[in-house]
Amino acid sequence: MKTIAVSTKINGDAVDFVCTPDESLLDVLRNRLGMTGTKEGCGTGDCGACSVTLNGRLVCSCLVLGAEAEGAEVGTVEGMAEGGTLTVLQQAFIDHAALQCGICTPGILVAAKSLLDQNPEPTDEELRFWLAGNLCRCTGYDKIIRAVQSAAAQMRSA
Incomplete structure (x- = not known):
């Protein structure tokens, strides 16, 4: 299957990854980038367990394609703690x-x-x-x- 190279910012850090055209942002975060804080609950956008921000907008990452993160700013739960200190x-x-x-x-x-x-x-x-x-x-x-x-x-x- 064809792959897509994506350059994005996740929690303020520049990140490059490769994904398939049908791969969700949730799957990219968890399986390709090892950011397992974002959880999969339903896979249909009904439960909110996979909530992240995309360009400052709250989204269910199971409903966003990984390729849609191209040039975007993604915020996850891993980016909340400031220098390892809880917010x-x-x-x-x-x-x-x-x-x-x-x-x-x-x-x-x-x-x-x-x-x-x-x-x-x-x-x-x-x-x-x-x-x-x-x-x-x-x-x-x-x-x-x-x-x-x-x-x-x-x-x-x-």
Whole structure:
């Protein structure tokens, strides 16, 4: 099968890879680049476990072709920690017990960061609406919502 050479930026770093025309960005991240933080839940864009940002826009990487990353900026959960230190948002998930099995957590973190980057003071309704595309079967959403609200408040006061 034909392959495509792609040059992109992932978490601020220039990255070159080769993929097939039908290979998803999710598969490229996990299988070609070893970035296993992005999870596959459904493969149909319904669960949000594979959420990443593409040019600042929140997307399900299972629905984006790897070739579409050409010249783009991709943000993954691996790019969140700053110098190996957890972000305020990541720490809030720990502090509020907002994670259990970990399948959904990376996608929810990426989605929450995307929201807070655009709206640092979301209402409860806005937060719930924004995270509605991320399914969690273990934790329950109240802990997740409290964690994001706590992180938002800490980030605003910093």
